[in-house]
Amino acid sequence: MTVVLNDHLRIPEEVLTSKVGDETVLLNLQTGMYYSLDPVGTRFLEVLQRTGRLDEVHHALLEQFDVSTAKLEADLLKLSQDMLARGLLVKDGE
């Protein structure tokens, strides 16, 4: 599934999240599979949960971390794509 920066993404109802320390654990209730996110991934999820917009996440993380625009965009798109493939995110409206 292709993801672009102006996509709207959200966590589906069947996915539970728990912030433990500065990291996050996710459970996909459909598959019973657990996943975890490191502190940067956790920050990604926090902003996404608040705004629902990937471009907002890009903007927020660009201000927070010392990273180039292109590198951050590539990393965000890859993480979003991975999470979509595992059912941890869905495109809004789906």
Next chain:
Amino acid sequence: MTGATRYRVCDLLVESSVPLPELSQVEGGSPDCRFEVLPAAEGFAEDAHWFHQWITADKETWLKLADRGEDYLLRFLDQGDFLISRDGRDVRCCPLPGTPESTIRHLFLDQAVPLVLSLWESLVLHASAILTPQGVIAFVGKSGQGKSTLAACFGQSGFRLISDDYLVLRKMALRKMVEDWFAIPSYPGVRLWPEASDGIFSVPPESAEIAHYTDKRRVSDPALVPFAEGPSALRCLYFLNDQGDAFLPEPSILPLRPREAFMKLVSCAFSLDVRDKVRLERQFEAIGQITAQLPCFQLEYARDFAMLPAVRRMIVDQPVRSGL
């Protein structure tokens, strides 16, 4: 059930059609769960949907779980079948011909009961636990990682046993308004390999057969392994690994990140129905709270019985060092 006797395991009142000498008998009260052993046969009819199986370290299936309408079916390969009603109130065993009574009791007490409890409780962990002056310490790990050996080592030094193999955790408040995670004592006794028993106790203890397929024996003498009387607050969790580092000169205790502890706890939590979203959600929430609230450590030590006193000393000192 005619001629049934009532027993206590964890704080579950079990009415059983067969004697359960491992447990203390209880007079009166209304049973939470009924256990009945049926005549030996070739198992319950197989009009069931198999949904899960447990695999040994040798990659062999030893337990298959199925959905059978009103019941869950547990098939212990080569031993027999257990039917557990969906509400966990009724457990029936149909042993294969030749399965000894001790094996049936072991499968009920140590395999079926924690799975039944997982239907009702927030969290049932594969863990041994002991009571210290600061509260309960749990040793979390899979089969063969040394849970019982550590529990026996502490018991032999006068610490009371909370559990040998499965630990029921319940959030509640005792004598104060703040809720804690409490450990519920399971039942007396530890299951030890003969070499572990020899390594821990200076004089060979009285012991009983657990099941015909294992050399492990149950040591229940309260003078050697005293048993805790009631629930106590959980204060700390230690995670065990497979073999330990044979070359480690002394034990080591490393703090775990909450996420690491979370994932380890998930893999050590009992769950009868892995498809049950409501219970998965409850378990997820419980593990999140425990790993956020309680210190979790990785315990490493060489699997040498001579090392156990040093392991015990280090653990006893640890809660003080971590500010508990």
